[in-house]
Amino acid sequence: MDMTAAVLSGIDDLALKRVPRPEPGPGEVLLRMEANTICGTDLRIISGAKTSGVRHGVVMGHEFAGRVEAVGEGVEGVPVGAQATCSIVLSCNHCPNCLNGREHLCENLRLFGYSIDGGMAEYMLVPREAMQNGNLVVVENELPATLLALTEPVSCVINGANQVRVQPGDSVVVLGTGPIGLLHIALAKLAGATKIFASGRAGRLEPALALGATEAFDLTGEALTREVLARTGGRGADVVIVAVGDLALANQALQLAAIGGRVNYFAGFPKGSMAEMDPNIIHYNELVVSGGSNARRTDVRRAVELLSSGRLDVSSLVTHTFPLSDLDGAIAAVRDRAGLKVAVLPQA
Ligand SMILES: [Zn+2]
Numbered sequence: 001m002d003m004t005a006a007v008l009s010g011i012d013d014l015a016l017k018r019v020p021r022p023e024p025g026p027g028e029v030l031l032r033m034e035a036n037t038i039c040g041t042d043l044r045i046i047s048g049a050k051t052s053g054v055r056h057g058v059v060m061g062h063e064f065a066g067r068v069e070a071v072g073e074g075v076e077g078v079p080v081g082a083q084a085t086c087s088i089v090l091s092c093n094h095c096p097n098c099l100n101g102r103e104h105l106c107e108n109l110r111l112f113g114y115s116i117d118g119g120m121a122e123y124m125l126v127p128r129e130a131m132q133n134g135n136l137v138v139v140e141n142e143l144p145a146t147l148l149a150l151t152e153p154v155s156c157v158i159n160g161a162n163q164v165r166v167q168p169g170d171s172v173v174v175l176g177t178g179p180i181g182l183l184h185i186a187l188a189k190l191a192g193a194t195k196i197f198a199s200g201r202a203g204r205l206e207p208a209l210a211l212g213a214t215e216a217f218d219l220t221g222e223a224l225t226r227e228v229l230a231r232t233g234g235r236g237a238d239v240v241i242v243a244v245g246d247l248a249l250a251n252q253a254l255q256l257a258a259i260g261g262r263v264n265y266f267a268g269f270p271k272g273s274m275a276e277m278d279p280n281i282i283h284y285n286e287l288v289v290s291g292g293s294n295a296r297r298t299d300v301r302r303a304v305e306l307l308s309s310g311r312l313d314v315s316s317l318v319t320h321t322f323p324l325s326d327l328d329g330a331i332a333a334v335r336d337r338a339g340l341k342v343a344v345l346p347q348a
């Protein structure tokens with residue numbers, strides 16, 4: 001049996017192809033895909049700007065939701081028909097990072113949608129190693145597939161947020177109001193932050209306010225710093241999250257933080273880029289600086305829990321849907337920043 005899949009054959013060569021539909025072998029699960037959201041990383045993979053861990057010939061898609069279509073021999077507790085997604089991180093379990101609880105930074109990391117066939121297809125196989133690692137998450141309280149597809153970005157944002165641990169009553173600055181910044185805003189609200197300042201492009205301030213920002217500014221540089229200081233009694237914010245890879249923000253994030261503040265460089269910056277930073281701001285103000293990349297399986301489970309319980313209501317993020325047959329239209333919508341999140345629906 002064949003199926004339609006979005007296959008990356010080379011740089012700038014992503015196209016729909018008819019490929020054999022995978023069959024679940026022993027210990028494996030086949031998902032029938034219902035939604036796959038697309039992000040900026042997908043664009044970088046397609047254009048060749050991102051090559052690390054990418055295999056040409058792969059079925060793309062790392063933000064997906066589906067339903068169990070069939071299970072292989074020996075698979076238990078995975079009902080056919082159940083809604084499901086999975087962690088995209090396939091870790092080796094024996095490198096130092098895996099052994100130190102950072103399986104998401106595994107030295108031998110393989111990712112769905114990069115080297116393992118992903119979710120932009122009618123069906124996706126969850127291979128045996130992923131099943132053994134516990135990557136599959138069966139959803140108990142069903143939710144719209146386009147929302148479940150956000151599990152992956154939400155899990156990454158949870159990992160970043162765990163580095164800064166927003167406390168009730170904290171003030172938080174989120175720099176950047178793309179989908180990732182918006183998710184950080186929603187999580188900061190959930191964590192009980194009372195002041196959430198968002199800074200981003202004018203067109204993205206409304207969604208920032210809708211998801212929980214208490215104030216949103218289309219400001220940069222000193223004007224932004226002045227605004228944040230004025231609204232925090234001159235102290236700066238308890239938490240600053242950099243959610244856009246803009247080098248000018250590298251130092252500004254430090255300036256926006258209060259004494260003892262936590263600063264998270266969540267966004268990746270262009271490869272090889274260098275920034276000027278004043279290390280004395282970290283030194284004198286005793287800042288705690290962290291990063292964040294990918295997500296642990298526990299973050300993925302937490303993401304599903306928050307999304308399916310409705311506690312994290314980010315359904316407004318998915319603004320555009322396309323049938324998989326209009327893959328080009330979907331990719332163009334992401335490229336043109338037509339909306340917030342764009343989803344393809346493999347069964348439409
Ligand atoms: Zn993504």
Ligand SMILES: [Zn+2]
Nearest residue numbers: 092095098106
């Ligand atoms: Zn490892």
